[in-house]
Amino acid sequence: MSMPADEPAGDAQDSPSASTIAYRTISEAILVGTYAEGQFLDESGLARSVGTSRTPVREALRRLHAERYVDLVPRRGAQVRVITATEMQEIYETRLVIESAALTKICRQRRGAPAGVEQTLADMEEAGAAQDWFTFARLDQRFHQSLVEHGANRVLADLYQALRPRHIRLAVRTITEGPHRRETIEREHREIVAALEAHDAATAVQVLNQHLTAVPELMRAFSH
Amino acid sequence: MSMPADEPAGDAQDSPSASTIAYRTISEAILVGTYAEGQFLDESGLARSVGTSRTPVREALRRLHAERYVDLVPRRGAQVRVITATEMQEIYETRLVIESAALTKICRQRRGAPAGVEQTLADMEEAGAAQDWFTFARLDQRFHQSLVEHGANRVLADLYQALRPRHIRLAVRTITEGPHRRETIEREHREIVAALEAHDAATAVQVLNQHLTAVPELMRAFSH
DNA sequence: GGTGTGCACGTTGTATACACACTGCACACG
DNA sequence: CGTGTGCAGTGTGTATACAACGTGCACACC
Known part of the structure; x- marks a missing residue:
C-alpha cells in the first residue's frame, strides 16, 4: 500500500542507499502497524529483515526518533512510540x-x-x-x-x-x-x-x- | 561559553555517551563560528578532535542535520548550513x-x-x-x-x-x-x-x- | 593551447568485531 | 518464604576494516 509516498522533507531525492531503504521499510512497517506500540525494536532483527547490517538500521532509527516515530531509551533501544x-x-x-x-x-x-x-x-x-x-x-x-x-x-x-x-x-x-x-x-x-x-x-x-x-x-x- | 545549555528536547538526561559528546562539541563549534558557513565537515577530522571514532560523529551529524545545523550531501558529507x-x-x-x-x-x-x-x-x-x-x-x-x-x-x-x-x-x-x-x-x-x-x-x-x-x-x- | 580521458587519492557508506551495560533468573541466605 | 546477590545471556554503543564512489590533477591527444 505504501503510505508515506513522499519523503518527510530533508534530502530531496536521496539515492536508494541502504540507510534509506531501512528508513522506508521500518517507517512503513510502523505506519502499517506491523510493530505494536511500545514494542522494542531489535537492531539485529531489523537488519536481517531489511537485508543490511546494523549500521544503516541504526541511522534509520535515529531519524525515526527525530521524527517522533520511536523513542530512544539508552542501552535499551528504540521503542515504537505510543500516541495518547x-x-x-x-x-x-x-x-x-x-x-x-x-x-x-x-x-x-x-x-x-x-x-x-x-x-x-x-x-x-x-x-x-x-x-x-x-x-x-x-x-x-x-x-x-x-x-x-x-x-x-x-x-x-x-x-x-x-x-x-x-x-x-x-x-x-x-x-x-x-x-x-x-x-x-x-x-x-x-x-x-x-x-x-x-x-x-x-x-x-x-x-x-x-x-x-x-x-x-x-x-x-x-x-x- | 557553552550556549546550548539544555538539550533540544528528546532524550531527557542522556549519559555522556561518545555520541552525545560529539553532538555537543560539534553543535557548539558551529554556534561559536569555528566552522564557516558552507564548509564541509570531515568525519575523520571531527572524530580526532572529539576524541572518538567516526561512528558517534556520524550519529551526531545526522542529528545536527535533523535540527538543521547542517545539510547532508550524499557522498560528500555534512555542510554547515547557510542561513539567509x-x-x-x-x-x-x-x-x-x-x-x-x-x-x-x-x-x-x-x-x-x-x-x-x-x-x-x-x-x-x-x-x-x-x-x-x-x-x-x-x-x-x-x-x-x-x-x-x-x-x-x-x-x-x-x-x-x-x-x-x-x-x-x-x-x-x-x-x-x-x-x-x-x-x-x-x-x-x-x-x-x-x-x-x-x-x-x-x-x-x-x-x-x-x-x-x-x-x-x-x-x-x-x-x- | 584547449579539451578530454584516466588514474590516484581521499572521503563517505557499510559491514563486522568487540566491549560494556542492563535484564532476568536462579540460588543462597536471612 | 521473602529478599538480596551473583551470573549468564542478550543487545546496545563504539571501534575498526573494507568497499564504493566522487574529485581533482596530470597527461596525452586533438
Whole structure:
C-alpha cells in the first residue's frame, strides 16, 4: 500500500542507499502497524529483515526518533512510540494554529485558493464515491498541505510537514473505519476554498476550526 | 561559553555517551563560528578532535542535520548550513505565529503570566545593566520559551524549541554587536506581561508583533 | 593551447568485531 | 518464604576494516 509516498522533507531525492531503504521499510512497517506500540525494536532483527547490517538500521532509527516515530531509551533501544489521545488532540490543535496562520495570510494578501486545489477536491470526491479510503485520506493530506504551502513560509511549512507522521496512522483509521463523514469533510473543504476566494479570513478560519476539532473527538472514541 | 545549555528536547538526561559528546562539541563549534558557513565537515577530522571514532560523529551529524545545523550531501558529507536573511525572517515570522497562539490562549483562559517570569525579567535587567550580552540573550530566550511553555501544548512547544538552534547564533550577534536596544526589549517584555495579567490578548499580540518584527530587520543590516 | 580521458587519492557508506551495560533468573541466605 | 546477590545471556554503543564512489590533477591527444 505504501503510505508515506513522499519523503518527510530533508534530502530531496536521496539515492536508494541502504540507510534509506531501512528508513522506508521500518517507517512503513510502523505506519502499517506491523510493530505494536511500545514494542522494542531489535537492531539485529531489523537488519536481517531489511537485508543490511546494523549500521544503516541504526541511522534509520535515529531519524525515526527525530521524527517522533520511536523513542530512544539508552542501552535499551528504540521503542515504537505510543500516541495518547491527549497528544493526538494537541497535534490537531497545533495543526489548527499553523493552518489558521496560513489561511489568514492568504486572505490578507488576497491571493485566493492555491492552484490545483480544485483538482485535488475533485479527485477526493471520486475516491470517496468509490469508497477508496486510503486514497481519500492521502488526498485530504494533500489538500491541507497545499493550503499551508500556499500561505505559510518555508520554515513554517516544514514544521507542519514534520507533524504528519505523528497523526497519519490514526487519521487513516478514523477515515477508514469511522462513521463515514465523507460529505461533511468535502463540504467543509469547499467552504474553506470559497472563503479564500472571497478573501474572508474569519469564515475560513472558523470552518477550519470546526473541521479540525471533529477529528480528535472521533479518534478518542476509537482508542478505547 | 557553552550556549546550548539544555538539550533540544528528546532524550531527557542522556549519559555522556561518545555520541552525545560529539553532538555537543560539534553543535557548539558551529554556534561559536569555528566552522564557516558552507564548509564541509570531515568525519575523520571531527572524530580526532572529539576524541572518538567516526561512528558517534556520524550519529551526531545526522542529528545536527535533523535540527538543521547542517545539510547532508550524499557522498560528500555534512555542510554547515547557510542561513539567509530570507530564512531568518521566516523563522521570526514562524516564532510570531507560535508565540501569538500561546499568548492568545493564555488570555482566553485568563491564566496570567507564567510563574517565574518576573525573576527572569529582573535577571535580564541586571545582565543588561552589566552589559553581559550573552546572559542577556539567554534570558531573552528563556522569557519567550516560558511564554510558549505556559500557553501552548507540548507538541507546539516542541516545534518552537526545534526552531531555536536555527536563529540563536545571529540573535546573539544582534544583541551583542547591534545598537543597544536593551531598553526597548525590556519595555516590550514588560508590556507583554502586563497585557497577560490584564487578559488583553489583542495588546499582547500587538506588542509581540512589534517586538519580533524589529529583530530580523536589524539582522538584515548585519548580514552585509 | 584547449579539451578530454584516466588514474590516484581521499572521503563517505557499510559491514563486522568487540566491549560494556542492563535484564532476568536462579540460588543462597536471612 | 521473602529478599538480596551473583551470573549468564542478550543487545546496545563504539571501534575498526573494507568497499564504493566522487574529485581533482596530470597527461596525452586533438
